[in-house]
Amino acid sequence: MNNQKIDALKSMYAAAKSKVAIYDQTVTLLWTNDEAMFSSVKNDSFYTPEVKSFGHAGKAGLSEIKEECTAFMTVGGLDFSVLVKPIFKETALDGFVVETCDFYDYLLKTNTSYNYIAIRKYISLARETASSVAFTEDQICQELEVTEQYDLADKTKQLLNPVYKLLASVANLEELMRYVDGKFNTTTFCLSSYTENALYPVRSKLAFDAVTLNCEIEKDIYVRADAGRYFVVLLNLITNAIMYNISEKKVITVRVSSNGDNAIISVTDNGIGLSETARRRMNIAFAMSDLTKPNESLGFEILKLFCRQFSASFSYMTKEDEGTTISLQIPKTKPREVFKVPRPEYPFSRYSPVDIYLHKAKI
Numbered sequence: 001m002n003n004q005k006i007d008a009l010k011s012m013y014a015a016a017k018s019k020v021a022i023y024d025q026t027v028t029l030l031w032t033n034d035e036a037m038f039s040s041v042k043n044d045s046f047y048t049p050e051v052k053s054f055g056h057a058g059k060a061g062l063s064e065i066k067e068e069c070t071a072f073m074t075v076g077g078l079d080f081s082v083l084v085k086p087i088f089k090e091t092a093l094d095g096f097v098v099e100t101c102d103f104y105d106y107l108l109k110t111n112t113s114y115n116y117i118a119i120r121k122y123i124s125l126a127r128e129t130a131s132s133v134a135f136t137e138d139q140i141c142q143e144l145e146v147t148e149q150y151d152l153a154d155k156t157k158q159l160l161n162p163v164y165k166l167l168a169s170v171a172n173l174e175e176l177m178r179y180v181d182g183k184f185n186t187t188t189f190c191l192s193s194y195t196e197n198a199l200y201p202v203r204s205k206l207a208f209d210a211v212t213l214n215c216e217i218e219k220d221i222y223v224r225a226d227a228g229r230y231f232v233v234l235l236n237l238i239t240n241a242i243m244y245n246i247s248e249k250k251v252i253t254v255r256v257s258s259n260g261d262n263a264i265i266s267v268t269d270n271g272i273g274l275s276e277t278a279r280r281r282m283n284i285a286f287a288m289s290d291l292t293k294p295n296e297s298l299g300f301e302i303l304k305l306f307c308r309q310f311s312a313s314f315s316y317m318t319k320e321d322e323g324t325t326i327s328l329q330i331p332k333t334k335p336r337e338v339f340k341v342p343r344p345e346y347p348f349s350r351y352s353p354v355d356i357y358l359h360k361a362k363i
Helices: 003-013 103-110 114-146 150-183 192-208 227-243 277-279 298-308 352-361
Strands: 020-024 029-030 046-048 069-075 079-091 092-100 186-192 209-216 222-226 250-259 262-269 313-319 323-331
Touching: 003 020, 003 029, 003 092, 020 227, 046 227, 092 298, 103 150, 114 150, 114 209, 150 227, 150 298, 186 192, 192 227, 192 262, 222 227, 222 323, 227 250, 227 262, 227 298, 227 323
Parallel strands: 209 250
Antiparallel strands: 020 029, 020 092, 046 069, 069 079, 079 092, 186 222, 250 262, 262 323, 313 323
């Protein structure tokens, strides 16, 4: 690749918000706007997953990619979704441009393909299997307690926690798929009443685990959004607040207030705060690592998608060893279309969203 072409590509991507790298045909790095990310990337760091009949066969290596496509790039044990653009000189391969992209955008590009259908099948299979394991373990616990084998019952209960964390991770992926499919039930509803009703069973369940959930809710605040999607965002934030809290007396405070034309929902904890590493992970969609480790993912992808869909925004304030506040800002609306407050979605099942997400928070 000659210098003129490299300079033209550099000027094209110099102001890009995404992370970009330019490679020659031998996969030698020529230029990047993020040296820390791409300096350790090699040819075999790239793969293009092609899912066929629940098998996983993908092309390995950047040099094997001959046409523009979305792929995955492994950096430090994490998989990032990237857009790969091969550059040709006449008919010969001359190099590559690699640009990071949002995992949501990756799914949008593939939601009509067989890959996307297979991904959904994988997620469904994982949920059904994990639910079956959780149900069986719960039955064993009950039998052990009846026969007064309490030590074995306690050990069996400990096995339930990683299963529920897996279910919560699957629930997040299913939530992501709903955004990709464009399935929303957008209504005008009273945010104040809905939040208060939604948190009632959450508060009851947390009380058994010695977690105090305080609610400070300003009355009669209305927004236009999908109440079910908002509920999942709220559960994610509460779950994070518990997971990043090692205090003997865990205290979570949810506030709903108004500020001008916006409604503000904030979740505050008295935990360990967000470290520099954790803050960097806020921009990673779904880190494909050990799902049973509580600090592998912050669950902000669902929050960011909610903001994108409903013209909302979020911010955070944190102090290490003191706690964190995550604030969601949604435009207010007038209550003219409201007939009643939507009821929070609580499936009559042991594996309702409340159960799944709050079990994920147990360490």
